Amino acid sequence: MKNVQIILAGIGGQGILFSSRLIAEWGLRSGLDIMGSETHGMSQRGGSVTAHLKLGSFRSPVIREETADILYSFEENETYKSLKFIKSGGICFANLENENRFDRKVLDLLEQKEITFRTFDASGTALKIGSVMSANIILIGYSVGTGLVPFEYDDLKTVLESITKKAHLETNLKAFEIGYKAGRG
């Protein structure tokens, strides 16, 4: 398998680091080397959180602008801020309530760079299933459903099962499933 560079962006409390761990763990089990990093703001809650994840042969834990294959973004402003990292031909999965509100010009520019921009209201869906904290897993499930990412449903699910704390297992699996189905459309 070839190298993959992934960015996960959002704000504190959205489970960015868990999501990053999920994918990293998948990479490890697929025999890939892992290199990544995370940055978060000074306070404990509500600041920007970004995780960079590189699967394959890399040395640096930080992704350069215009080289990421995939961006997962869990919050609207963080989406705007992180788009510069995606390479031409890359993909963005954005947790967005309403795509129509997204800046038209930015969408045009993404199109020019042949960046696939897929949005899904993961937070809204999470609220519906009564688990606001699961938006991250829903969005990842969604991306797997679209078939545009290198992770297979069964593999990622197995990893999810093994790294989730017992108390949250049922919710996480449900969230993954719902996202996946929505992604398959």
Added chain:
Amino acid sequence: MAAKSKTQEETRILLGNAAIGRGIVEAGCHVMTSYPGTPSSEILPAVVAFKKELGLDTYIEWSANEKVAFDNALAASMSGKRAAVAMKQVGLNVASDSLMSSAYTGVIGGLVIISCDDPGPHSSQTEQDSRFFGMFAKVPVYDPSTPQEAKEMVKEAFELSETFQIPVILRPSIRISHARQNVKLTPVEKLDRPADFEKDPARWAATPRYRLVLHRRLNETLKQIQERFEKDTRWNYLVEDGDGSSLGIITCSMSFAALMDILEESDLKGIVDVLKIGTPYPLPQRRVADFTREHEKVLVIEETDTVIESQIIDKSNVLGRLTGHVPQEGELLPSVIHNILADFLRENGAAHLEKISDTGLADRIDELELPIRRPTLCPGCPERAAFYAIRKALPKAIYTSDIGCYTLGINLQAVDTVLDMGAGITLASGFYQAYHQDGNDIPIVATMGDSTFYHSGTSSLLSAVYNNARFILVILDNEITAMTGMQPTPGLGVTADGGEGKKVPIEGLIRGCGVTWIRTIDSYEVEELIELLKEAREYTLDPDGGIAVIVARHPCLIQYPEARREISIRVEVTEDCNGCRYCIDYFECPALRLIEEEERIEIDRKYCIDCGVCINVCPRGAIVEAVD
């Protein structure tokens, strides 16, 4: 999916700091001490975790400050044991007195100092380069470029330290400390070393005359270490992918990692030769001189300052920070290195590398003027309540503050100064004396967190008391070291590995510093706190008065979520709200949202934790307890 490898070697995804912790454990280290501080805070907890997992009997402590941590580790080393001490770069300032002296007296068991740098800076008051402290104190420095390398370097650092009887510094930069990598674990060394301090006053209590002898010995030791680094190919090596380029780059740590990825991804391998340095001090001079001689132009890319570059003797063909080819400040992110490389290649006619410049996308996103999410205190944070009360009670005061979550009181306009750990009190005392000299007794309110007070508050406070200073000190006691990730304070009586320690109550310390006016209050009691502050101000003006100390105590809600449920006052915003923004500008709870179109405030239930403190804030009384 590939099956897990069946070899003995276990691989785990570890944070850089956890890899360092693992290295400490694998080296058979007996004693580990630390004071928390980003980016070093996760090292000690990793050692605790491995200790528990492997059933080891490592002694581990969170010390009151970095100097205390250093000295405790040093004594273990003087007793023949292996010891590690971890801190952030500015922590080494605090421990530097001990570092300088211990370089002379040396060590017995391996002593490894881990000082994590913060180029950026992301979470520090300076971008200082710990490697310079190595040069300053004359102790060797290792500089890792990946978590795996950091782990291996820790182990070698112990061995080097013991071989040459000298303390050794490991300097991970923040990106290494906070990187995650699949790291190969190796078995833990078991070293049976009962404490055995051999008295030798000429060495351990050396007088100035003998210090000269020790200094001479230290210089000789450094020469030997330098010779060893000259021969080292594990951390210092050449990457030559072409057949002899005329351009060379000398680099280290995170910069090396980023450069290699850029060369690989841009198909530029072979265009430049790279000399990677993992032991920046003492610099393997011959290796570096050979490299600069063999290349027409050599660029030095290192973080955070000019440690390698400054040590190069013949700089006639060397470019770097000193020649303006590398930015003098700020982090060398991959994009920055990319552009430095592009310029270097272009100026020397080597190859074309497109610079990362503002694309249409970046410009458009700038135009959107997205709100900058400035860091802010959590919803329901007790420090917010205290700051609000301070500003309300004494709006004209000088507010000296300190390092911690509560530095964010700056957003509430209740923090005027932040210098370093402990300066909340010392600057207050200094301001008092400067104004008092002119017969002007202005109000001064110092704020300091509990952990900071334990770290360096007492000597400042007792000195201020002794010299008749007058100000108000508010200790913001949230019963934890919150900003760095919830480490216990001496006030809790819980040790680093969860064992029972002896509680050291803060009020007793304050009393011990000679303060007689001490009041304790729940930070959430805003009205009472305002009254108390006014009373405290009177006391500072009273001829028989002095320094007034208020301990504003309320547990951090992230660490103690149960402290949240006890209260629960659900608030709502009434029709009386006219969107004046007062609550946003002076209170700034993230759960208060201004709906501009409607000119009113809304409570964002996703964030609100029902603390009810904002009821005290609205001048129109528009925030009220909800009637259900």
